[in-house]
Amino acid sequence: MMHRSEKVWLILSFGMIIGFMLIAGYQAFAFEMGPPSYGERIDPQKVDETAPFDEPGIKKIGENEYEVVMTLQVFSFTPSEIEVPAGSTVHFTLTSKDVVHGFQVAETNLNAMVVPGYVQKITQKFDKSGEYLVLCNEYCGAGHQMMSTTITVK
Amino acid sequence: METVIKQSGKTQVFKDKANKVMGISLEDGKLTKSYLSVAFLAILLGGILGLVQGLNRAGMLELPAWLNYYQVLTAHGLLLVVVLSAFFTIGYFYAGLSHTLGGLLPKVRKMAWIGFWMKIFGFVLAVIPILMNEASVMYTFYPPMAASPIFYIGLVFIVLGVWMCAFGAFINVASWRKRNPGKHVPILSFFATGVFVLLFFGSLPVAIEVFTIIPWAFGWVETINVMVARTLFWAFGHTLVNIWYLTAVSAWYVIVPKVIGGRRWNDLLTRIVVIALVIMNITGGFHHQIIDPGISEPVKYMHVFMSLAIGFPSLMTAYAMFAVFERTARRKGGKGLVGWYKKLPWGDVRFLAPFIAMAAFIPAGAGGIAQTTNQLNQVVHNTMWVVGHFHLTLGMSVVMTFFGLIYWLIPYVSKRVLTPQINKLGVIQTIIWTIGMIIMSGAMHWVGLLGSPRRTSYSTYFDNATALSWDPYLFFLAIGGTLLMIGVLMQVYAVFYLMFFAPKGNTEFPIAEVEEDEAPTPRWTERWGLWVVCMIVLVGMAYVIPLVDFMVNAPPGSPPFKTW
Numbered sequence: 008m009m010h011r012s013e014k015v016w017l018i019l020s021f022g023m024i025i026g027f028m029l030i031a032g033y034q035a036f037a038f039e040m041g042p043p044s045y046g047e048r049i050d051p052q053k054v055d056e057t058a059p060f061d062e063p064g065i066k067k068i069g070e071n072e073y074e075v076v077m078t079l080q081v082f083s084f085t086p087s088e089i090e091v092p093a094g095s096t097v098h099f100t101l102t103s104k105d106v107v108h109g110f111q112v113a114e115t116n117l118n119a120m121v122v123p124g125y126v127q128k129i130t131q132k133f134d135k136s137g138e139y140l141v142l143c144n145e146y147c148g149a150g151h152q153m154m155s156t157t158i159t160v161k
Numbered sequence: 162m163e164t165v166i167k168q169s170g171k172t173q174v175f176k177d178k179a180n181k182v183m184g185i186s187l188e189d190g191k192l193t194k195s196y197l198s199v200a201f202l203a204i205l206l207g208g209i210l211g212l213v214q215g216l217n218r219a220g221m222l223e224l225p226a227w228l229n230y231y232q233v234l235t236a237h238g239l240l241l242v243v244v245l246s247a248f249f250t251i252g253y254f255y256a257g258l259s260h261t262l263g264g265l266l267p268k269v270r271k272m273a274w275i276g277f278w279m280k281i282f283g284f285v286l287a288v289i290p291i292l293m294n295e296a297s298v299m300y301t302f303y304p305p306m307a308a309s310p311i312f313y314i315g316l317v318f319i320v321l322g323v324w325m326c327a328f329g330a331f332i333n334v335a336s337w338r339k340r341n342p343g344k345h346v347p348i349l350s351f352f353a354t355g356v357f358v359l360l361f362f363g364s365l366p367v368a369i370e371v372f373t374i375i376p377w378a379f380g381w382v383e384t385i386n387v388m389v390a391r392t393l394f395w396a397f398g399h400t401l402v403n404i405w406y407l408t409a410v411s412a413w414y415v416i417v418p419k420v421i422g423g424r425r426w427n428d429l430l431t432r433i434v435v436i437a438l439v440i441m442n443i444t445g446g447f448h449h450q451i452i453d454p455g456i457s458e459p460v461k462y463m464h465v466f467m468s469l470a471i472g473f474p475s476l477m478t479a480y481a482m483f484a485v486f487e488r489t490a491r492r493k494g495g496k497g498l499v500g501w502y503k504k505l506p507w508g509d510v511r512f513l514a515p516f517i518a519m520a521a522f523i524p525a526g527a528g529g530i531a532q533t534t535n536q537l538n539q540v541v542h543n544t545m546w547v548v549g550h551f552h553l554t555l556g557m558s559v560v561m562t563f564f565g566l567i568y569w570l571i572p573y574v575s576k577r578v579l580t581p582q583i584n585k586l587g588v589i590q591t592i593i594w595t596i597g598m599i600i601m602s603g604a605m606h607w608v609g610l611l612g613s614p615r616r617t618s619y620s621t622y623f624d625n626a627t628a629l630s631w632d633p634y635l636f637f638l639a640i641g642g643t644l645l646m647i648g649v650l651m652q653v654y655a656v657f658y659l660m661f662f663a664p665k666g667n668t669e670f671p672i673a674e675v676e677e678d679e680a681p682t683p684r685w686t687e688r689w690g691l692w693v694v695c696m697i698v699l700v701g702m703a704y705v706i707p708l709v710d711f712m713v714n715a716p717p718g719s720p721p722f723k724t725w
């Protein structure tokens with residue numbers, strides 16, 4: 008039923024898919040490169056009263072290490088205009104006060120869905136100095152295209 | 162015809178033969194003509210809206226307040242992903258059922274008509290709030306964004322209309338099996354069975370989602386579980402686009418080999434591809450949630466496998482198609498390692514369009530495998546890359562196959578013939594569409610990698626240098642979009658010319674035969690009950706853990722928001 012060449016093709020196809028799986032799995036679990044998956048719950052209608060989101064902002068937590076606690080709401084990020092020195096590792100803790108938003112920083116791999124009712128976490132090391140564009144990449148309403156801020160790395 | 166109420170076995174056999182000799186019955190032809198007319202009116206309207214977006218995104222067109230970008234985008238998505246595809250698929254497969262099963266049963270034809278009007282009614286209900294700017298929530302309508310309840314009620318009618326057609330198809334196939342014990346369901350009807358099984362089971366989750374949204378949108382319930390709704394949506398959303406892909410695949414396996422004068426690929430392997438795609442499809446939708454919160458990394462990793470597994474039958478298809486082409490071309494005297502390609506009918510649009518559609522699935526499928534792979538998804542999630550991806554898969558591989566089908570399907574149901582002029586028009590249309598889609602989709606992929614987001618009207622983000630650097634790429638969206646609009650106009654002209662004005666005559670429904678020396682297909686391929694059970698088991702493995710977690714450990718729900 009099957010020709011030799013087809014068997015070879017299917018073995019290669021299967022091998023390629025398994026290869027993708029193994030590499031993706033190794034990177035995700037050995038190098039902690041897995042996608043942002045934090046799962047803590049929060050009352051989406053009481054974000055302002057719930058720690059740590061009652062005090063959104065940036066905090067130095069170690070040598071070259073910062074924590075940013077951020078709320079997303081139509082159509083802004085709080086805090087906006089973040090500044091860190093080059094070489095800093097920044098841990099973002101995010102939640103939404105209304106609809107589903109996206110947290111994306113252009114020219115980095117920072118990309119996470121921010122869903123009301125859930126706390127999301129994602130980390131990035133900023134090596135190169137410059138101004139990074141932060142934008143919402145999930146349609147969130149009439150002003151979605153304005154929802155942005157910047158991270159300045161000095 | 163109406164006087165024949167009870168069909169005895171004899172009249173059915175007679176009808177089977179009459180169907181083969183005289184072509185489709187007038188009533189069955191009218192049904193498919195109506196479905197295809199709606200499909201191509203949808204592409205005309207959806208195409209115009211697409212061009213409007215492309216021009217806006219390139220910064221060349223500012224939209225008026227009474228018709229904003231997000232209204233246009235919601236309507237564009239609904240018209241093309243739901244209306245065009247559903248109406249084409251149903252019109253095409255009902256013609257196939259009629260042809261291969263000896264005509265539609267009167268009851269089934271009636272169900273397809275009821276389904277037709279339910280879908281139209283549902284669509285009108287959904288469109289009214291979109292036009293009134295009361296439902297700018299996109300084709301995905303993620304809660305807690307809440308549209309007018311009328312929008313969701315419209316969606317319910319669309320789903321019910323689709324189910325009507327699915328059940329109609331099951332009844333027709335079951336009746337044929339009863340009349341033909343021990344025989345295999347003809348291959349095109351086998352594909353149709355798979356497609357309608359998926360349409361039914363794939364739309365179950367979204368039906369549940371919409372039933373929880375409606376009371377919330379009316380204000381009878383205060384809050385909604387956002388992640389449950391989102392997860393149910395994607396169990397449906399990706400299945401839907403894979404159904405349109407499976408429809409195109411049916412034409413690649415069954416129709417195209419006949420058009421080029423060859424025989425089709427091994428019957429057993431073809432049926433295995435259908436079964437595999439039916440069993441594995443619904444769980445694939447989860448890769449849309451790879452960067453969502455609240456789902457653990459091991460669960461996400463398991464889902465990478467479930468998504469990637471769908472690639473395997475597609476890779477089987479890739480081999481099969483090129484093997485059929487080579488075999489056919491060599492039989493016609495084609496020589497050399499690749500020189501045989503000269504023997505293929507490149508000037509015949511019925512071959513050229515689906516061929517380019519298939520070829521497009523090579524980069525499209527590769528991009529799909531890349532973006533479904535866990536952390537690679539994080540690089541492109543919700544960027545323009547994804548828009549480029551589904552314009553390559555749906556806009557090229559699926560829609561261009563549909564285009565290639567109409568040059569015989571519409572003459573067949575209209576009892577007319579394809580003229581050389583329209584064939585030529587079709588070849589030119591195919592080339593224009595290909596160039597337009599390469600330009601547009603290519604630019605979308607590239608600018609997406611640079612970070613430009615999807616579903617966002619033109620924005621420089623307050624003259625941000627990074628955002629401004631995307632503008633040259635976005636300009637290509639306008640160029641590609643303009644070419645595609647020209648393609649749409651040519652295609653719609655061809656469709657309605659062939660339906661109403663082409664010379665009368667008989668057109669064949671091209672269904673390829675298997676090779677003469679092929680071993681008979683084993684009976685187990687017909688065990689649809691078993692395939693459905695396998696599918697449900699797989700769906701259970703994929704969805705029980707995250708859904709139960711979202712329900713049992715739910716955060717306080719969200720009230721409705723109208724943010725536009």
